[in-house]
Amino acid sequence: MQFAINTTFSNIRFKLNTILKSVLLFLLALSFTQYSNAQELKLKYFGGAGWEMSEGNVTILVDPYISRLKLGDSPSNSKDDTRKSYYPKDVYQSDTITINKVLDKKVDFILVHHSHLDHLADVPYIAKKTGAKVIATETSCKILKAYGIPEDQLLRVRGGEDYQFDKFSVRVIPSIHSALDDKHYYDSRQHTEDIDLPLKLEDFIEGKSLMFLVRFKNHKVLTAGSMNFIEREVGGLKPDIILPGVNFSRLEIYKYTERLLALTNFPKIVIPTHWDNFRVPYGFSQADAIAKKVNPFIEEVKLASPNSKVIVPVHLETITIK
Numbered sequence: 001m002q003f004a005i006n007t008t009f010s011n012i013r014f015k016l017n018t019i020l021k022s023v024l025l026f027l028l029a030l031s032f033t034q035y036s037n038a039q040e041l042k043l044k045y046f047g048g049a050g051w052e053m054s055e056g057n058v059t060i061l062v063d064p065y066i067s068r069l070k071l072g073d074s075p076s077n078s079k080d081d082t083r084k085s086y087y088p089k090d091v092y093q094s095d096t097i098t099i100n101k102v103l104d105k106k107v108d109f110i111l112v113h114h115s116h117l118d119h120l121a122d123v124p125y126i127a128k129k130t131g132a133k134v135i136a137t138e139t140s141c142k143i144l145k146a147y148g149i150p151e152d153q154l155l156r157v158r159g160g161e162d163y164q165f166d167k168f169s170v171r172v173i174p175s176i177h178s179a180l181d182d183k184h185y186y187d188s189r190q191h192t193e194d195i196d197l198p199l200k201l202e203d204f205i206e207g208k209s210l211m212f213l214v215r216f217k218n219h220k221v222l223t224a225g226s227m228n229f230i231e232r233e234v235g236g237l238k239p240d241i242i243l244p245g246v247n248f249s250r251l252e253i254y255k256y257t258e259r260l261l262a263l264t265n266f267p268k269i270v271i272p273t274h275w276d277n278f279r280v281p282y283g284f285s286q287a288d289a290i291a292k293k294v295n296p297f298i299e300e301v302k303l304a305s306p307n308s309k310v311i312v313p314v315h316l317e318t319i320t321i322k
């Protein structure tokens with residue numbers, strides 16, 4: 001009997017030892033995974049100048065324009081796109097079905113470069129859905145207020161701010177809009193008074209332009225919403241990753257790629273943004289935009305900053321940077 005009891009006890013002790021070891025190993029593996037995940041930056045391209053950026057447990061959206069409405073009678077529209085066309089006097093409507101499909105995680109912050117519809121127009125719905133705080137100009141915030149986003153969620157900025165948050169910081173950089181229409185683009189309008197719904201497409205005016213330097217724990221990302229920048233504002237920034245606008249209007253700017261990369265200390269990773277045809281839904285070919293805008297840009301980077309690696313983003317696919 002004594003023998004039997006001893007055997008049972010030693011069996012139990014053996015099992016406890018094994019369980020304890022397994023638990024310790026599991027905890028070790030878990031903390032290692034979390035540690036290595038915390039080092040990684042994940043970027044997902046929404047098209048236009050739109051991004052989801054995550055490091056650790058912080059998720060920030062930038063200019064999330066996901067509706068990709070068919071706009072007017074633009075030659076960029078596709079014959080295969082059977083959706084209705086929107087014109088400047090039409091009331092803007094987000095494609096909430098697509099947004100709900102695409103946004104699958106909690107969002108902490110939304111940064112908005114300027115208030116044109118391909119940057120801001122889905123932010124009211126996304127801010128309401130996620131409760132994320134928005135960092136944007138007064139014009140953007142007036143539009144968000146009209147949609148009922150509470151003041152508590154809105155951080156109005158003008159450029160020059162450098163804000164520390166819990167696990168990241170954001171430097172807000174004054175910038176200028178792309179030189180559209182053969183450099184005839186100029187729009188000084190802003191929304192400074194409260195405005196009422198419904199908002200038409202044409203109500204999404206520029207309202208001043210910004211760039212952002214987002215400093216996560218392990219990576220620094222410089223974002224852009226236009227193919228333009230102010231030299232004295234970006235000079236001396238040292239991002240690891242730069243997301244420069246590479247639409248055709250970059251060619252209006254003196255040595256755009258060469259100057260931008262030199263001013264920002266030749267970032268290790270260059271990911272072109274705002275090059276796709278955002279008038280067609282996800283899944284439509286972007287081959288033309290890649291051939292005409294992205295490929296020539298890659299050649300510009302090779303000459304201007306040969307040690308930089310260019311990553312061409314694919315809609316909704318995650319890029320992981322160690």
Ligand SMILES: [Zn+2]
Nearest residue numbers: 114116177206
């Ligand atoms: Zn714009």
